[in-house]
Amino acid sequence: MKYFKQFFRRHRGRAVLAALLLLGQVMGTLLIPALIADVVDRGILRGNMDAILRTGVQMLVVAVLASAVAAWGSWVTSDLSALFGREMRSKLLRKSQELSIQQFGAVGVSSMITRSTSDITNLQQTLGMMLQMAVPAPIIVAASTVMTAMVSPVMALIQVGFMAVLLIAAGVVLKKSNALSRSIQVRLDRINRVLREAITGARVIRAFGNEAYEEERSGGAYESYADNMIRLNKLFAVFIPVVWLLMGALIAVVLGIGGALTLGGTMEVGQITAVTEYSTLTMAYLIMAASAMTTLPKARACLDRLQELLDMQSAVADTAAVPAEPVHTAAVVEFDHVTFSYPGAEEPVLRDLSFTMYPGQTTAVIGSTGSGKSTLADLLLRLHDVGDGRIRLGGVDVRQLSQTELRGAIGCVPQKAFLFSGTIADNLRMGRPDASDGELWEALRVAQAEDFVRRLPQGLGAPVSQGGANFSGGQRQRLSIARALVKRADVFLFDDSFSALDVKTDAALRRALRRSVTAPAKLIIAQRVSTILDADQILVLDEGRLAGAGTHSELLEHCPIYRAIAESQMNRKEA
Incomplete structure (x- = not known):
């Protein structure tokens, strides 16, 4: 009442x-x-x-x-x-x-x-x-x-x-x-x-x-x-x-x-x-x-x-406390001994995970199914709160930031490419309503979506049905990537966002990202080794633990788990 x-x-x-x-x-x-x-x-x-x-x-x-x-x-x-x-x-x-x-x-x-x-x-x-x-x-x-x-x-x-x-x-x-x-x-x-x-x-x-x-x-x-x-x-x-x-x-x-x-x-x-x-x-x-x-x-x-x-208290809420003083660091994102378990789970999904991301750096995460890759992305977005340890954005614990402020600094491409009913322009401007048409076309160019959007009779004004059902899986992924790029974020998070792309488009998109997205840090969660070959650091997760970290060549030499993944996907010449 x-x-x-x-x-x-x-x-x-x-x-x-x-x-x-x-x-x-x-x-x-x-x-x-x-x-x-x-x-x-x-x-x-x-x-x-x-x-x-x-x-x-x-x-x-x-x-x-x-x-x-x-x-x-x-x-x-x-x-x-x-x-x-x-x-x-x-x-x-x-x-x-x-x-x-x-x-x-x-x-x-x-x-x-x-x-x-x-x-x-x-x-x-x-x-x-x-x-x-x-x-x-x-x-x-x-x-x-x-x-x-x-x-x-x-x-x-x-x-x-x-x-x-x-x-x-x-x-x-x-x-x-x-x-x-x-x-x-x-x-x-x-x-x-x-x-x-x-x-x-x-x-x-x-x-x-x-x-x-x-x-x-x-x-x-x-x-x-x-x-x-x-x-x-x-x-x-x-x-x-x-x-x-x-x-x-x-x-x-x-x-x-x-x-x-x-x-x-x-x-x-x-x-x-x-x-x-x-x-x-x-x-x-x-x-x-x-x-x-x-x-x-x-x-x-x-x-x-x-x-x-309505009376349900959110498990993830903005803190009313005075924000802590930021830690002075050049890093954009820091995972500091992070451990996380889902409610009721017997074992943690992530265990004592630590790594650092710097401006302009591309960090990739790979691992078998259930290793905790998507959970890592959710924790960065603070869709869950960490159990132990800290995640810092710009030197500040993400729990001391408002959720609006935190997510405003991150351009996210989720694992499931979801588009909203409306037009292509409406979807692309979701993160930045004042973006110009020129900026939208630039984001589409980087995301390898410019060609098929220009072929549409209405271009940026082309209608999008609920969930983007009138586009293919690859087109939805590219539009989702463009939507994130329009945002001009400090960190770009790609959660297995290239899975529906063919190898040629995947490679072209990664080259465009290297040329055009230079200042923000990029976190790519992937299943395919070919997607992360040129990453500055690759994190290998195994049952929630960090099994290895380094470049592609370093991991091939020193990380058996990564070597097994690479060999299962690539022939000897590529590896």
């Missing part, structure tokens, strides 16, 4: 306006039955045309004003609901960027999407319904009961009795639907996960002829969700007719007892009409309130899921 409180505190003005409009709507609604009683008793029954016309004009004015106020109130409450949804989605997006990779993976992409769409939409709808239906109900009920009691205490007691029965029935339904609503959102997560895998993995599914299994798996997810929805709808299917039955019974009792009191001379016909209207209003608003409250269990489950995520 704290997020609702924070929201209404920030938008106190709109909330007060909505409350005043709702109050005006309630006053107009309550005034109509009194005017109806007046026109019946003083006008119709007495044949007084002036009273009929006067009261009729008053009713028309009240009805028009009440309708205008109600329409304005609906607009304000809808605006508040939409604003709440926008702010919650913004919070979720910021939180998703703050969480560590492990935390984000634990939540899951499908669950994150469900929370950002379905959960928040449910909360928006519930907020709107509560403001327009549930909030006026207590005022209407209290005022109607008081005004009925002023006419006939007996009638007021009858109203209270029927209201008590209705509230008990609503309480039972809410209690039973609470657990079902929670499970429904969890099952919706599963549907999103299964659908996402079926869509993104369509090529693999077809290649293995696994369509029948996927249909069965998705069918199980749909069936589980449908079963819970059916059980929830059955509760409401029983509740709604019971409510209408109570409403009809109340009106019948009011008319019956009111008729008897009228015959006895203790009530007037107009008063019976007014009491009937008040009873109808009371039950109608209670029904609307009950309808709004039936959404509360689901909304509560959605809010709990959002709060669970």
Whole structure:
């Protein structure tokens, strides 16, 4: 509930306006039955045309004003609901960027999407319904009961009795639907996960002829969700007719007892009409309130899921401490006895790793699968925090730098070349929005992407589909490299970023990098020895340890692990 409180505190003005409009709507609604009683008793029954016309004009004015106020109130409450949804989605997006990779993976992409769409939409709808239906109900009920009691205490007691029965029935339904609503959102997560895998993995599914299994798996997810929805709808299917039955019974009792009191001379016909209207209003608003409250269990489950995520403390957070004095060094990057283990892992991924990178120097990292190469890159970007040791950028421990400052100094080409929907220019300017077209073309030239981009009819304005699916793997890699080069960073990090390139393009790209990217330090993580032949220093990782460091020729002579890798990829002449 704290997020609702924070929201209404920030938008106190709109909330007060909505409350005043709702109050005006309630006053107009309550005034109509009194005017109806007046026109019946003083006008119709007495044949007084002036009273009929006067009261009729008053009713028309009240009805028009009440309708205008109600329409304005609906607009304000809808605006508040939409604003709440926008702010919650913004919070979720910021939180998703703050969480560590492990935390984000634990939540899951499908669950994150469900929370950002379905959960928040449910909360928006519930907020709107509560403001327009549930909030006026207590005022209407209290005022109607008081005004009925002023006419006939007996009638007021009858109203209270029927209201008590209705509230008990609503309480039972809410209690039973609470657990079902929670499970429904969890099952919706599963549907999103299964659908996402079926869509993104369509090529693999077809290649293995696994369509029948996927249909069965998705069918199980749909069936589980449908079963819970059916059980929830059955509760409401029983509740709604019971409510209408109570409403009809109340009106019948009011008319019956009111008729008897009228015959006895203790009530007037107009008063019976007014009491009937008040009873109808009371039950109608209670029904609307009950309808709004039936959404509360689901909304509560959605809010709990959002709060669970928003209250999650990021494992990687900017420090509030005063930054430490930088160590005076010519090095750009220093790994100082770094050891790192993933949460729950029995063995460290990296063990006592130390090396230094200098401006203009190319450092390459190679090793077998699982040796810790990509983890090393993640630690430099501070996607994880080191366990022991230090990583320094410009002589400052990366944990003493803000994440924005740290990553702003690094141009990263990730292992999976991912492009965003938009245009080529939009993607290239991701790291530096003010880059000129000339700078974009220069980056494309270095990345060996200029030729194919110029062949596109729209050039830099060519559209990019989601994930860059309209480009080949090699084209996506080259565009990702160009995007990093546009940034003008102090350190360039290439995490196995040449794997989709042919040998000729790989060699041309490395030559262009040597000529054009001279001042920044470059860290290349690679699988192929041919990619790192001309590196100033090559680090060989073996099960998280530094098994060797040096140039290509030095490692061939002194490092058996590197020699084995090289010989497995190259013939004797090349080695």
